[in-house]
Amino acid sequence: MSHLFYQTRDRRPLLDHAEGIYMWDVNGKRYIDGSSGAMVSNIGHSNSRVLEAMRAQMDKSTFGYRLHFENEPAEKLAAKVAELSPKGHDKVFFVSGGSEAVESAVKLARQYAWVKGEDSRWKVISRSPSYHGATLGALALTSYAPLNAPFLPMVTDMPKVPAPRCYLDRNNSSDAECGLRYADMLRDKIIEEGPDSVLAFIMEPVGGASTGALVAPDSYYGRIRDICEEFGVLLIYDEVMTGVGRTGKFLAAEHWNINPDIIATAKGFGAGYIPLGAMTAQQHIVDVILDAGGFQHGYTYAGNPIACAAGLAVIDEIYRQGMMTNTIRSGDILLSGLRFLMDKYPFIGDIRGKGLLTAFELVSDRETMAPLKPSLNAFSQLVEIAYKRGLIIYSRRSRGGLEGDHFLVCPPMITTSEQIGNILEILDDSLAELAATLNLAG
Numbered sequence: 001m002s003h004l005f006y007q008t009r010d011r012r013p014l015l016d017h018a019e020g021i022y023m024w025d026v027n028g029k030r031y032i033d034g035s036s037g038a039m040v041s042n043i044g045h046s047n048s049r050v051l052e053a054m055r056a057q058m059d060k061s062t063f064g065y066r067l068h069f070e071n072e073p074a075e076k077l078a079a080k081v082a083e084l085s086p087k088g089h090d091k092v093f094f095v096s097g098g099s100e101a102v103e104s105a106v107k108l109a110r111q112y113a114w115v116k117g118e119d120s121r122w123k124v125i126s127r128s129p130s131y132h133g134a135t136l137g138a139l140a141l142t143s144y145a146p147l148n149a150p151f152l153p154m155v156t157d158m159p160k161v162p163a164p165r166c167y168l169d170r171n172n173s174s175d176a177e178c179g180l181r182y183a184d185m186l187r188d189k190i191i192e193e194g195p196d197s198v199l200a201f202i203m204e205p206v207g208g209a210s211t212g213a214l215v216a217p218d219s220y221y222g223r224i225r226d227i228c229e230e231f232g233v234l235l236i237y238d239e240v241m242t243g244v245g246r247t248g249k250f251l252a253a254e255h256w257n258i259n260p261d262i263i264a265t266a267k268g269f270g271a272g273y274i275p276l277g278a279m280t281a282q283q284h285i286v287d288v289i290l291d292a293g294g295f296q297h298g299y300t301y302a303g304n305p306i307a308c309a310a311g312l313a314v315i316d317e318i319y320r321q322g323m324m325t326n327t328i329r330s331g332d333i334l335l336s337g338l339r340f341l342m343d344k345y346p347f348i349g350d351i352r353g354k355g356l357l358t359a360f361e362l363v364s365d366r367e368t369m370a371p372l373k374p375s376l377n378a379f380s381q382l383v384e385i386a387y388k389r390g391l392i393i394y395s396r397r398s399r400g401g402l403e404g405d406h407f408l409v410c411p412p413m414i415t416t417s418e419q420i421g422n423i424l425e426i427l428d429d430s431l432a433e434l435a436a437t438l439n440l441a442g
């Protein structure tokens with residue numbers, strides 16, 4: 001009997017302690033944190049420098065409301081984030097999580113249009129499938145049927161364009177052509193909706209929960225930037241999952257040299273030590289709003305000194321330990337290991353990802369990419385099998401939340417090649433057990 005409740009009645013063991021990439025329950029069983037929780041614990045657990053930085057700040061002050069005090073960790077962290085962000089992103093707004101970062105980005109975009117006299121611009125186009133958060137505003141942008149369904153009447157229906165899932169297209173177009181074709185769907189959508197009504201386009205540069213580490217062809221990214229420019233539509237990058245090193249760069253936008261107008265980060269920013277997120281924006285956007293009287297938005301815990309001290313220490317550790325270099329190296333080993341498993345198990349239909357944001361997707365037929373029967377519940381079965389064997393991975397339904405099974409394998413950025421080998425061994429055994437349990441061709 002527990003007084004706690006979350007999504008379901010499913011229970012998990014009590015966590016006892018965690019260190020590096022490992023977690024132990026109170027019964028002494030060890031787990032590899034193969035998904036960094038929900039792609040959060042990016043620098044590993046119990047990093048002593050981060051804990052020390054938090055303790056030192058706690059001894060000085062734990063809270064100062066932003067209308068009464070500024071604080072040094074928040075100032076320093078904002079300067080650091082601005083330094084590491086694309087050119088012009090000199091303004092940083094702190095929040096406590098991803099949904100708050102996305103809400104803040106959308107509200108900043110809207111108030112910017114409003115003060116400029118472009119009141120007709122309010123639609124934020126997003127991709128389908130996608131995940132942008134659970135609050136009602138962010139949910140309007142999220143496209144994942146089971147999460148949207150109960151709340152549809154309460155949420156303003158925002159326009160959607162298909163996520164660039166080239167791996168599902170059975171035509172002969174090249175990667176580059178496919179990327180442009182999907183990007184041009186945004187152009188068509190803006191025209192269909194009426195360009196004067198479109199405020200922004202929001203996208204995950206590498207897909208997260210809903211599309212499982214989806215990477216678009218290179219051609220997609222620049223074309224999207226150009227289309228937004230053409231219509232005066234703001235480009236918002238949701239880097240809540242990809243940001244702060246997870247793909248091997250501080251921001252995934254750097255892989256394609258894209259400078260979005262607004263960026264949302266969270267997850268790996270507080271890295272599981274504390275709730276922390278941020279929205280960064282081009283200075284000229286923020287100036288217009290502040291000149292007009294101020295941003296009508298904010299959260300009580302914004303810029304909390306302990307959270308910002310932790311965030312600073314997290315970034316310091318990422319650079320001090322060369323974690324992004326390791327992310328690229330270990331990510332490559334992981335992807336080639338997953339490809340090896342794909343050769344072994346015909347029911348793996350696709351492998352994808354960047355850095356240590358990687359995923360594989362199961363299918364019933366690789367030729368057609370038809371998903372497994374939804375009733376098999378492979379997306380939860382494999383997670384349970386791996387969990388029993390001491391490996392945590394993260395799964396979702398790939399095809400809009402209704403069918404399809406993908407699994408994110410995203411261990412912390414400190415994971416060594418040997419530890420990647422351990423993860424792949426457990427995955428191999430788990431896939432073999434899944435094949436036997438569900439009677440899949442093995």
Ligand code: PLP
Binds near residue numbers: 097134
């Ligand atoms: N945006 C993306 C891309 C995410 O992956 C998530 C969480 O998974 C969110 C937003 C929402 O973040 P939070 O759960 O911290 O509110």
